[in-house]
Amino acid sequence: MFNFISRNKDLFYELDIFINSLKGNNDDLIRALHHAQSIFGYLPKEVQIYISEKLNVPYEKVKNIVNFYSYFTTELRGEFKINVCVGRTCSKNNSDKILAEFEKLLGINSGDTTNNFKFTLNTTRCVGTCRRAPVVTVNGKDFNGVTLEDVSLILKECNKK
Ligand code: FES
Numbered sequence: 001m002f003n004f005i006s007r008n009k010d011l012f013y014e015l016d017i018f019i020n021s022l023k024g025n026n027d028d029l030i031r032a033l034h035h036a037q038s039i040f041g042y043l044p045k046e047v048q049i050y051i052s053e054k055l056n057v058p059y060e061k062v063k064n065i066v067n068f069y070s071y072f073t074t075e076l077r078g079e080f081k082i083n084v085c086v087g088r089t090c091s092k093n094n095s096d097k098i099l100a101e102f103e104k105l106l107g108i109n110s111g112d113t114t115n116n117f118k119f120t121l122n123t124t125r126c127v128g129t130c131r132r133a134p135v136v137t138v139n140g141k142d143f144n145g146v147t148l149e150d151v152s153l154i155l156k157e158c159n160k161k
Contacts, residue, residue, distance in 0.1 A: 004046040011039050012050065019054050029057055029065065033072060041117075042076045078113045078120035080158045085135040087126030095134040099123060101151040119158070 005012055018035045022028045032051050037043050043066050052059040066072045084090075084099040102121050103109055113120040129135050132144030136154065143154060 001046050001049065004044070005050070008040070014039055015047075015050070016054070019051070022055075029055055029062065033062070033066065037072060042073045044074060044076075076113070076117060078117050080118060081120050081122070081139055082154075083122050083124040083127075083137045084110075085125070085127050085133070085137075086123045087130065087133075089126070089130035090134040093133040097148060098134050098136065098146050098151060101148050102155075105152060105155055119155075 015032075015036055019032055022031065029051070032055060033043060036047050036051060040047055048062045048066060049059055051057075052062045066074060082102060084095055084102060086095050086099070099110060099121075106114055106119055106121060108114055108119070108121055110121050110123050124137070127135055127137060127142070129142060129144065132142070134146050136143045136146045138154060138158065143150065146154075
């Protein structure tokens with residue numbers, strides 16, 4: 001805990017400024033967690049404990065809120081979150097090959113994040129746009145009818161940003 005704080009003291013300082021600006025409202029905890037995730041990129045246990053102590057809220061409550069809301073993450077993810085749909089229709093339309101191409105070009109397996117934290121690759125169940133299968137989403141944006149050739153184009157587009 002102490003090591004994590006000392007390695008990230010500037011980030012904790014920024015978090016302190018935000019927490020000190022809170023006015024004792026009911027949504028202080030949620031706001032502090034949102035702000036912490038925007039600073040750290042995720043909410044590791046050390047940050048959750050820190051917030052629980054600062055706001056005088058039981059750690060269990062902080063942990064439950066972090067686990068409840070899918071927006072919060074306890075793992076550092078890539079800047080670009082790529083999800084390949086592996087629902088039934090997308091699978092019939094070769095989403096397994098699309099996934100394999102992403103894995104090959106990124107050098108990671110599904111569920112992993114690149115070392116530079118640029119990309120996180122995952123699979124997802126049906127996203128509701130089966131008519132445009134196979135579907136890939138990047139940070140929530142849909143790419144429809146994705147071909148093997150599109151995979152490198154999608155990655156190039158991300159790398160330009
Ligand atoms: S199965 Fe992929 S969008 Fe429905």
